[in-house]
Structure formats: C-alpha cells, structure tokens
Amino acid sequence: IHTFIATSALHMEKKLRMTPEQVLEQSKLSVRFAKKHCPDVEFSPEDGSRSDVDFLCRVLEAVIKEGATTINVPDTVGYAVPEQFGEFIKRLREKIPNSDKAVWSVHCHNDLGMAVANSLAAVRIGGARQIECTINGLGERAGNTSLEEVVMAIRTRKDFFGLETRIDTTHIVPTSRLVSQITGFVVQPNKAVVGANAFAHASGIHQDGVLKARDTYEIMRAEDVGWSTNKIVLGKLSGRNAFKQRLKELGVELESDDAANKAFQRFKDLADKKAEIFDEDLLALVAQEAGVAAQEHWQLVTMNQASGMGQKPFAKITVLEDGKEKKSESQGDGPVDATFKAIESLAKSGAELLLYSVNAVTQGTESQGEVTVRLAKGGRIVNGVGADTDIVVASAKAYISALNKLESKAQRVNPQYQN
Amino acid sequence: IHTFIATSALHMEKKLRMTPEQVLEQSKLSVRFAKKHCPDVEFSPEDGSRSDVDFLCRVLEAVIKEGATTINVPDTVGYAVPEQFGEFIKRLREKIPNSDKAVWSVHCHNDLGMAVANSLAAVRIGGARQIECTINGLGERAGNTSLEEVVMAIRTRKDFFGLETRIDTTHIVPTSRLVSQITGFVVQPNKAVVGANAFAHASGIHQDGVLKARDTYEIMRAEDVGWSTNKIVLGKLSGRNAFKQRLKELGVELESDDAANKAFQRFKDLADKKAEIFDEDLLALVAQEAGVAAQEHWQLVTMNQASGMGQKPFAKITVLEDGKEKKSESQGDGPVDATFKAIESLAKSGAELLLYSVNAVTQGTESQGEVTVRLAKGGRIVNGVGADTDIVVASAKAYISALNKLESKAQRVNPQYQN
Numbered sequence: 107i108h109t110f111i112a113t114s115a116l117h118m119e120k121k122l123r124m125t126p127e128q129v130l131e132q133s134k135l136s137v138r139f140a141k142k143h144c145p146d147v148e149f150s151p152e153d154g155s156r157s158d159v160d161f162l163c164r165v166l167e168a169v170i171k172e173g174a175t176t177i178n179v180p181d182t183v184g185y186a187v188p189e190q191f192g193e194f195i196k197r198l199r200e201k202i203p204n205s206d207k208a209v210w211s212v213h214c215h216n217d218l219g220m221a222v223a224n225s226l227a228a229v230r231i232g233g234a235r236q237i238e239c240t241i242n243g244l245g246e247r248a249g250n251t252s253l254e255e256v257v258m259a260i261r262t263r264k265d266f267f268g269l270e271t272r273i274d275t276t277h278i279v280p281t282s283r284l285v286s287q288i289t290g291f292v293v294q295p296n297k298a299v300v301g302a303n304a305f306a307h308a309s310g311i312h313q314d315g316v317l318k319a320r321d322t323y324e325i326m327r328a329e330d331v332g333w334s335t336n337k338i339v340l341g342k343l344s345g346r347n348a349f350k351q352r353l354k355e356l357g358v359e360l361e362s363d364d365a366a367n368k369a370f371q372r373f374k375d376l377a378d379k380k381a382e383i384f385d386e387d388l389l390a391l392v393a394q395e396a397g398v399a400a401q402e403h404w405q406l407v408t409m410n411q412a413s414g415m416g417q418k419p420f421a422k423i424t425v426l427e428d429g430k431e432k433k434s435e436s437q438g439d440g441p442v443d444a445t446f447k448a449i450e451s452l453a454k455s456g457a458e459l460l461l462y463s464v465n466a467v468t469q470g471t472e473s474q475g476e477v478t479v480r481l482a483k484g485g486r487i488v489n490g491v492g493a494d495t496d497i498v499v500a501s502a503k504a505y506i507s508a509l510n511k512l513e514s515k516a517q518r519v520n521p522q523y524q525n
Numbered sequence: 526i527h528t529f530i531a532t533s534a535l536h537m538e539k540k541l542r543m544t545p546e547q548v549l550e551q552s553k554l555s556v557r558f559a560k561k562h563c564p565d566v567e568f569s570p571e572d573g574s575r576s577d578v579d580f581l582c583r584v585l586e587a588v589i590k591e592g593a594t595t596i597n598v599p600d601t602v603g604y605a606v607p608e609q610f611g612e613f614i615k616r617l618r619e620k621i622p623n624s625d626k627a628v629w630s631v632h633c634h635n636d637l638g639m640a641v642a643n644s645l646a647a648v649r650i651g652g653a654r655q656i657e658c659t660i661n662g663l664g665e666r667a668g669n670t671s672l673e674e675v676v677m678a679i680r681t682r683k684d685f686f687g688l689e690t691r692i693d694t695t696h697i698v699p700t701s702r703l704v705s706q707i708t709g710f711v712v713q714p715n716k717a718v719v720g721a722n723a724f725a726h727a728s729g730i731h732q733d734g735v736l737k738a739r740d741t742y743e744i745m746r747a748e749d750v751g752w753s754t755n756k757i758v759l760g761k762l763s764g765r766n767a768f769k770q771r772l773k774e775l776g777v778e779l780e781s782d783d784a785a786n787k788a789f790q791r792f793k794d795l796a797d798k799k800a801e802i803f804d805e806d807l808l809a810l811v812a813q814e815a816g817v818a819a820q821e822h823w824q825l826v827t828m829n830q831a832s833g834m835g836q837k838p839f840a841k842i843t844v845l846e847d848g849k850e851k852k853s854e855s856q857g858d859g860p861v862d863a864t865f866k867a868i869e870s871l872a873k874s875g876a877e878l879l880l881y882s883v884n885a886v887t888q889g890t891e892s893q894g895e896v897t898v899r900l901a902k903g904g905r906i907v908n909g910v911g912a913d914t915d916i917v918v919a920s921a922k923a924y925i926s927a928l929n930k931l932e933s934k935a936q937r938v939n940p941q942y943q944n
Contacts, residue, residue: 116738116740116741117734117741120734120737120738120740120741121733121734121737121738121741153741182742183742183743183744184717184744185681185682185744187642187645187649187678187682187685188607188608188642188646189607189608189611189646189649189650190685192608216715216717217717217718217723217744217745218641218674218677218678218681218682218717218744219641219642219671219674219675219678219717219718220639220641220642220645220674220678222637222638222639222642223606223607223638223639223641223642223643224642226606226639227607227608230606230608231608242713242715243715244715245715246726246727246728246731247715247722247723247724247725247726248715248716248717248718248720248722248723249715249717249722252638255637255638255639256638258637259606259637259638259639262604262637263604263606263637266606266609291713291714291715292711292713292714293713294661294710294711294712294713294716295710295711296635296661296662296663296664296666296667296668296710297667297713298603298635298636298637298638298667298668299636299638299667301667301668303666303667303668304636304666304667305666306666307665307666308665309665312665314540315536315539315540318539318540319535319539319540321535321539322535322536322539322540322572323601323602324602325602325603325604325636325637326636379858380858406834408833408834408835409833409834410831410832410833410834410836411831411832411833411860412829412830412831412832413829413830413831413915413917413918414827414828414829414830414841414915414918415825415827415828415829415918416827417829419915422833439798439799439914439915440894440913440914440915440916440917440918441830441860441915441916441917442894442916443914463883463884464882464883464916465882475859475861494859495858495859495862496832496833496838496858496859496860497859497860497861497883497916497917498832498859498860498917499832499833499834499859
C-alpha cells in the first residue's frame with residue numbers, strides 16, 4: 107500500500123490547509139492503518155524536494171517507526187537539480203536515526219528535463235535504491251523519469267554507478283512500442299534509447315567513425331535494447347508457424363488458439379495488400395487483435411469514402427450493432443471527419459474526440475497507417491487503435507474500437523478519469 | 526570559425542589513426558589558420574568527455590595560445606553524468622594556465638537522457654558560460670541539449686544558478702512549433718516545456734491544488750514560454766487587420782503585402798470549412814504560404830480520391846507543370862498511396878519517400894491535418910508540408926511541395942545530404 111501526503115510549507119498551507127503538526131499526525135495514522143492490511147507500506151512526502159528538511163526528517167522518522175518499509179521522496183513539480191537533490195536525499199538518510207529500516211526511493215518529474223539525472227543523483231549521492239519511473243517517460247505534464255534512460259545509464263556507466271537493475275534490456279523497445287500504441291502517445295524520433303533515430307548516425311563523420319570502430323560513437327548497442335536488426339520478416343507465402351515464431355521473438359504471446367488464428371487471418375489479408383510485412387506491421391496487427399478480443403458491441407462491416415478539392419468529403423459505412431446490420435452516410439470536413447460522423451450518426455455516443463493521431467507504421471508509400479482515437483464520455487477516457495494500409499479505414503477501425511471500449515461495462519483495474 | 530578534432534584515445538587511434546602528438550599539432554595548425562581569417566575562433570576537442578585530462582589540458586592550452594576564443598568541450602556520445610562532467614570542466618579550467626583567455630562552452634548529447642543536466646552542471650560546477658543546444662533537442666541520434674529546457678531551468682532555478690540568459694522566453698513555443706513543422710519531427714506530448722501536455726494537469730489532486738494556488742504544482746507559467754492562453758482567435762467574419770494582428774502576436778511577420786494577401790485568402794478559404802480558427806491553424810497556414818513563396822514548378826489544381834473496404838483505393842489529380850495542365854490517375858494501397866502514385870506518374874521524380882507524418886493541428890473532428898513528406902533524391906533530402914481539413918488533400922499538397930523543393934536549383938545555405 108502506498109500512502110502519501112504533502113509536506114512542503116506551500117502545499118500544507120495552500121492546498122491541504124493543515125498545520126505541520128496535523129500533517130505529521132495524518133502521516134502516522136495513514137501508515138498505521140495501511141500496515142494493518144499489508145506488511146509492505148510505502149510512504150511519500152508529496153512535494154518532498156521543496157519541503158523543509160527538519161520537518162521532513164520528523165515525518166519520515168515517524169512513519170518508519172509506524173512500519174513504512176519504503177520511503178519515496180517525490181520531486182513533484184520537477185524543480186530539483188541533480189547534485190542538490192542527491193545531497194538532499196543523503197542528508198535525510200544521515201539525519202533520520204531509523205533510516206536504515208526502509209528502502210529509499212525517489213519519484214521525479216521532468217518539467218525542467220532533469221528527471222533522469224535527478225533520479226540517478228539520488229541513487230549515487232543519496233543512496234536511494236528504488237527509482238519510480240515510466241515507459242517512454244509518460245506521466246503528468248512533462249512526464250516522469252524514463253525507465254529506458256535510467257536502466258541504460260546504470261548499465262552503460264556501470265564504472266560510475268557500480269549497480270545493477272536486473273532488467274532484461276532487450277524488452278525495452280518492444281515495451282516502448284506497446285505503450286505508445288496503447289496510449290496513443292507518439293515517441294519522438296530523437297527520444298533517447300527508444301526513439302526511431304536513437305541509433306541512427308546521420309553525419310558523415312559519425313558514419314565514418316562507426317564503420318572503423320562502432321564504439322567511437324556508440325556507447326550502447328541497438329540490439330541490447332531490443333531493436334531488431336533484421337527488419338523484413340514475413341511475406342505473402344509465410345506460414346502459420348513462421349508467423350507464430352516471429353511473434354514469439356517479438357515477445358508477443360497470443361492468449362488462445364482462436365486469437366492466434368484470427369491474427370493469422372489478418373496477417374494474410376495484410377500480406378495480400380502489402381509485399382513485405384515488417385515487425386511494426388505485426389505489432390500493429392496484434393495490438394488491433396487484442397483490442398478486438400473484448401466482446402464487440404460495434405463491428406465494422408464495410409466502408410467507402412471519397413473526397414477531393416471542390417468536393418464535399420463523403421463517407422458511407424455499414425456496421426453491426428450487437429450483430430444487427432446498420433448503414434449510414436455522412437458528409438464532413440475531411441474524409442476522416444465524414445467517416446466519424448457517419449459512425450456517430452448510428453452510435454449516438456455523444457463522446458468527445460480528445461485525440462486523433464496517425465503514425466505511419468513503416469516507411470514507404472505502401473506503409474500501414476496506425477490511427478489512435480481517444481474519446482471521452484461521462485468522465486471516462488478510452489483509446490481505440492486501428493491499422494490499415496488505408497488511413498481512412500484505419501481511422502474507422504480506431505473509432506469503432508474506442509466506441510466498443512466505451513460500451514464495455516467491464517471495470518478496468520486502473521480506469522483513467524477526466525476531471 | 527569553429528574547428529575541431531577528436532582527442533580521446535579511442536577516436537585518435539581507431540578513427541583518426543593519428544598519434545596524440547599529431548593531434549596536438551593539427552589542433553594548433555587549424556586554429557592558427559582560422560585565426561588568419563576571423564578573430565573569433567572556437568575549438569572543440571571531439572569526444573572530450575572521454576579524453577585523458579592531462580592530454581586535453583595540453584591541447585587546450587596550446588589552442589588558446591594560438592588565439593582560440595571559445596573552448597567547447599563536447600560529450601560527443603552522451604556518456605557523461607552531471608556531477609562528474611561539471612568537475613571535469615572545473616578541473617580543466619583550473620589546470621590550464623591561460624584558461625581565463627577563452628569562454629568555456631559545452632556541447633552535450635542526450636543518449637542517456639542527461640544532456641540538459643550535464644550542460645547545467647558544466648555551467649554551475651565547471652563555470653562554463655556557453656551551452657550549445659538545439660530547439661526541441663534535435664540532433665544526431667537521441668539529440669542534443671534542449672534549448673527550452675536549459676533556458677527555463679536557469680530562469681526557474683535562478684536561486685540556484687544565479688545566472689541569466691537574456692532570452693525572451695515567450696518565443697520558445699512558437700519557435701518550437703516552427704522547427705517541428707519545418708523538420709517534420711513531432712514533439713512528443715510529454716516533452717518538457719514545449720510538449721502539448723507540459724502544462725496540463727490531468728490528475729484530480731493536481732487540479733485541485735492548481736485551483737487553490739497555481740504554484741502548488743506549477744514552477745513555470747505557460748504564458749512565459751509562449752503558450753497562448755486564449756486559443757480561439759478568429760472566425761469566418763474576422764477581417765484582414767484582426768488576421769494580421771494575431772499573426773504579429775504569434776511572432777509571424779509576412780515578407781510582403783502580396784504574401785499577406787495570399788495568406789489572408791487561405792485563411793478565408795479555411796474559415797469557410799472550419800468554424801473556429803486556432804493559432805495552430807494560422808501557423809500551419811503561414812508555414813504553407815512560406816513554402817509556396819519559392820517559385821513553383823508543380824502546382825496542384827485539383828484532386829479527388831476514393832477508397833473503402835473491398836475497393837481498390839483510387840486517386841485522380843490535375844497539376845500544372847510550369848503552368849501547363851497535366852492529368853493522371855492511379856490506384857494504390859491506400860488513398861494517400863494512390864495520390865502519391867498519381868502525382869509521381871507525372872513527375873517521374875524517382876525520389877524515395879523517407880517519411881510520411883500526419884499531425885492533427887487542432888483537436889476535434891474538424892481539425893486541420895498537417896502532413897510532412899520527406900523525399901530523398903540523389904543524396905539530397907527535402908521536406909514538404911501541406912495542411913488541409915482533408916488529410917488526403919494535405920498529403921497531396923505536401924508531396925507537391927517536396928517535389929518543388931527537389932526541383933528548385935537554388936543552393937541552400939546549409940543543405941542536408943543523405944549518406
């Protein structure tokens with residue numbers, strides 16, 4: 107159980123409207139209560155990096171006494187600078203008499219671009235042994251510490267940190283892609299470790315150096331973080347086993363034979379349209395399959411659209427609603443807009459479109475377009491993903507997939523709400 | 526003039542195949558030569574962060590003696606860790622007798638996510654007074670130090686750094702967008718300072734805090750970096766002056782009355798299709814106008830496309846080539862592919878499509894799509910940008926714009942070549 111309360115003067119006064127003594131009392135009570143239900147309790151003093159060090163010591167000593175096993179100091183607003191933050195953690199650990207009874211952790215935000223460096227300083231200077239981080243650095247505002255950067259820094263600079271993470275780094279890139287597909291947040295090409303260009307050498311000097319000796323310009327190997335070197339894998343003539351094998355290599359295991367068969371069918375359909383099937387295509391195809399696994403209220407049967415300059419974009423769709431065929435057509439500002447309006451005229455979801463994003467999954471004109479649609483309704487936010495060589499069809503699939511998620515009454519483990 | 530040569534043992538031996546004495550000699554010669562042509566000479570010891578400190582001191586002392594006015598220490602492979610890198614710069618400055626004769630600078634890469642923190646450590650611990658950085662952190666591989674993050678860190682943590690940059694921070698976001706549009710590199714939503722979510726508070730706790738007192742969760746104000754608070758600006762009924770005024774507020778000045786008139790006409794056309802014109806729309810519209818300013822070999826007259834499930838995507842286009850009308854049609858894997866093939870069947874450029882990217886410029890179904898097309902031909906790389914409420918039309922515009930750039934014989938100041 108993770109309990110937290112803010113300990114900075116600013117947060118206590120303006121947000122909590124509590125005195126420091128009340129906050130201290132509340133900290134103890136929450137840990138004491140959590141401890142009754144679970145032996146492993148984490149406590150975070152919110153806005154810790156801007157908290158008074160003496161007060162913080164009192165609070166942390168008290169919660170460790172109550173049984174907190176992990177003390178996690180957040181840099182809630184991304185205000186910290188590495189050396190200062192590392193020294194801050196060190197000071198806390200030195201001043202608190204029972205500090206050795208807990209694992210020390212940090213939780214940094216990236217508002218000034220230093221979340222990774224701050225976390226690592228907390229580890230090296232401060233002696234922290236847990237870093238709270240996220241894939242692709244996602245998180246509130248400018249995001250949190252990037253898992254991939256922290257892991258590769260500790261590994262690459264083992265000489266400096268003298269530590270290990272026990273993470274199998276070859277899963278980093280596939281995981282990054284999966285998260286990007288599910289959330290609809292693109293990874294920018296120049297993102298460290300997982301960006302498309304992270305291992306690309308564009309300048310002549312660098313290329314010359316790498317050809318002579320890779321370590322002149324490479325401190326990490328692309329393979330070590332899971333970039334596959336052999337990009338072209340499957341084609342029209344590939345069989346079921348080759349398909350399954352490649353998915354396995356990509357770290358994907360389909361839940362059932364039925365799911366595998368459906369995915370294979372989609373693969374064959376795609377191979378009819380597209381000569382070479384890249385890893386990215388397979389991942390898009392499987393992500394789509396996973397989305398479809400939930401029971402579908404809406405199913406896309408067929409769609410057509412047309413648009414052009416001086417011509418009002420137009421779309422015509424046929425869907426199944428709970429197995430019953432329904433048709434509609436609509437005009438719009440563009441073919442995608444017309445398609446969404448046609449679907450919406452049947453679905454009448456009234457959902458708000460928060461995000462529409464297109465990624466070309468592989469390069470070249472015959473690439474698959476992967477579309478993410480984020481819808482909000484009644485405070486709930488869902489993402490739908492669709493992939494197709496036709497970007498408008500991909501958009502329709504994504505919209506339908508999002509509608510199905512809105513429809514699904516199943517409670518998610520961590521539902522995301524809009525405020 | 527900026528001269529550089531590698532000084533790390535690894536680079537000297539494996540890449541340059543020179544002895545340290547040869548490198549020392551070459552460093553002196555290059556600065557001596559540059560100094561004859563220009564009083565202001567910068568010298569960089571490439572892979573400086575992995576160079577032997579004693580050898581580096583000899584090289585740097587020698588080049589300062591030759592007249593180098595700026596000494597720029599690069600962390601070429603993004604290997605450095607802040608505290609260590611700051612101490613390294615400090616040590617160099619202390620050991621080199623004539624170090625006070627030059628401005629000290631650093632050039633960091635972001636391979637382990639620490640470019641910003643390393644640069645700032647070099648400033649605070651090491652006493653450097655120049656940071657080489659880029660907008661949106663673009664650059665080789667995982668990119669270079671982000672200008673926006675460095676500038677806002679120094680400003681926000683003035684208490685810690687005690688320095689000023691004299692940069693007008695309100696230009697940061699417009700500049701970031703301009704660079705993103707020109708290069709076709711998207712800025713990920715969780716990018717610090719300039720990402721779409723950088724100032725968005727999603728969690729209920731944070732929103733509650735911000736409503737009570739902004740500084741509980743905000744260390745910077747969105748306005749300070751140029752996010753405009755009033756997003757809706759213009760509509761169908763807005764006049765020429767309102768249009769010009771808003772552009773001026775966005776930091777855009779059109780070169781000529783003719784350009785302003787053309788941009789206004791596009792604005793009116795867009796306002797006919799779209800109820801509300803956002804700042805993003807204006808910037809897209811003006812970026813497009815700037816692209817068209819060069820003389821056009823190819824002009825898009827009209828286009829139509831249709832696609833759907835179970836239907837081969839099809840596109841029909843009419844273009845002017847040097848004022849002469851030409852028509853063509855083509856099928857493709859998707860409507861965009863069909864459109865590109867139709868254009869290519871006339872242009873016969875043989876160019877390779879390196880990148881196809883779509884950004885929804887504003888949210889909502891009626892948003893403008895902005896498409897970037899990157900083409901490579903004969904070693905030259907060009908980007909074309911097109912915006913339209915119809916993403917297939919936007920794609921055609923972007924492709925045509927890229928073709929025109931390939932066609933243009935004009936030498937660019939810094940042409941980009943493919944290796």
